[in-house]
Amino acid sequence: MNMNLSSNKKKKILIVNNNLATGGVQRSLINLLNHIKGEYEVTLLLFSYTGDYKQYIPKEVKIIEANLPLKILGMSQSQVKSSGYMAYFVRTIFASYTKIWNNHLPISLLVKSQGKLSGFDVAISFLHNAEEKSFYGGCNEFVLQRVQAELKIAFVHCDFSNYGGNTSKNQQNYKKFDKIAAVSEGCRQSFIEEIPELNDRTYCVYNFHDYSEYMNKGCTDPIMYSNEQLNIVTVARLSPEKGILRGIRILKRIIEKNYKVHWHIIGDGSQRNEIEKEIKINNLDNYVTLYGNQENPYRYIKNADVFLLPSFHEAAPMVFNESKYLGIPVVTTNTTSAIEMVREGIEGIICDNNEEGIYKAIKKILDNPEIINTYKNSLIKQRYTNAAAMKQFRRLIEVENL
Known part of the structure; x- marks a missing residue:
């Protein structure tokens, strides 16, 4: 890994998420973007550029939408249906396969349909995978397989012990990341209890708030x-x-x-x-x-x-x-x-x-x-700020503390 990132230019950060539909992860993402937009050069890759929160993306953030095959992973069934027969057919086949077996093959094929991205200092998968019978996820796989970056990070927005996605496959993927960011100390503890060998690579980064x-x-x-x-x-x-x-x-x-x-x-x-x-x-x-x-x-x-x-x-x-x-x-x-x-x-x-x-x-x-x-x-009487979250995020994206 190249440790000689330039200190006199803005770091280039790629953040990958499925969509901007209403939800806690998406809300957290929007708040993060609005707090780091001036300090870093940020690109947001969305599997599907849909959802109520897309109107809140700051203008400073560059947006990339995935091609149609991968876009399916970020769309609801009704959204895919309106995209045409072929997209609906592909989603139906993959969703059925997932229910019978698991989501490994569908996610792998869809991720590979997207060209590789390069030129980033940091690549962040912002969405954890769901349990294996759910046709959902793919951000971890995309960052690991399709992005070239100095530092690769996966966010964990769940109680990893209990949420259903604590599988051998997901654990192996997390071990390939340089760092893991858990959104609370409790989430961090839950994660390292399941994968103790990642203790030194797992950080706490609070959600940002507006x-x-x-x-x-x-x-x-x-x-x-x-x-x-x-x-x-x-x-x-x-x-x-x-x-x-x-x-x-x-x-x-x-x-x-x-x-x-x-x-x-x-x-x-x-x-x-x-x-x-x-x-x-x-x-x-x-x-x-x-x-x-x-x-x-x-x-x-x-x-x-x-x-x-x-x-x-x-x-x-x-x-x-x-x-x-x-x-x-x-x-x-x-x-x-x-x-x-x-x-x-x-x-x-x-x-x-x-x-x-x-x-x-x-x-x-x-x-x-x-x-x-x-x-x-x-x-x-309390004071509410994002100072702690910002300090944690800055530390997270430094390669020097690996």
Whole structure:
């Protein structure tokens, strides 16, 4: 490896991601781009140049979109269908193959369809691979196989032990990178527990945040909730790991105790129909509202009493800092980074990761509503900056500390 990078010119950084659809990884990417755009010469390669967040890419960032075969890996089934019969046919074949066997061959073939890129000091894969039966991922393989760079880095935005992609194939790929960047110390520990030989190559790099945007959007036509009830808000993908179904069972127990509470859920996903059925079965239509995906979720958070995340497992949810900055205390299950990101008794409550733990946490607030203002007063006094994240990122892209 050539260690003689010029110090008097901007480093050339290539960042690879699948798309810019609404999601935590994509939001984190946009925030990163906006913080490093002036310090480095940044190129963003997207498998598919689609998604609501593409409008927020800074003009200083050069954009490359992959060719059509690789583009399939960054598109939804409906998007591929509108791209033509051949693209839809290829995706159907590869997705079917993946469900029967795994995604190794489809990802390999699609990645190889793209020409090689060179001339970069640093190449970053920003998206981790999914579990092997999912037709999703490919950024790690692309950076390893199709990019020439002095330094190759893979970001990990997950609880590696529990998210489903902790496979032998993925582990072997991570071992080929010069560095790994985990988005919290908890994520870092989870990763090196599974691949201890990468301990010295694995760094913690916090997610970047756009705090001014959170406040501006939070104060733009904020939702006004009834003060006759406890208003709980959740912003999350409606998928099994988020624990929404168990949250509904918990809410039923609370309502049966004659507490006044309403759960406002912002987000959409594969489990929406099942969640809607559970709400009806338990006669909770008047106590749970599903708003779907919202362009401005912050207006729903701004006037809530508490933010709830009842997940089975999490990495480093950006929504924790979003809620805290808006002055809303967090109730979360004890997942990988919870203790690191939410100060118990000051910023909210970290409860046992089971239904009884969540029930007790919500009941504690209902029985002691004065603690909400105690938490909110603590949150308002805090200072929020990206200084630590920027320092971590600068250190990450230095070859000298390898």
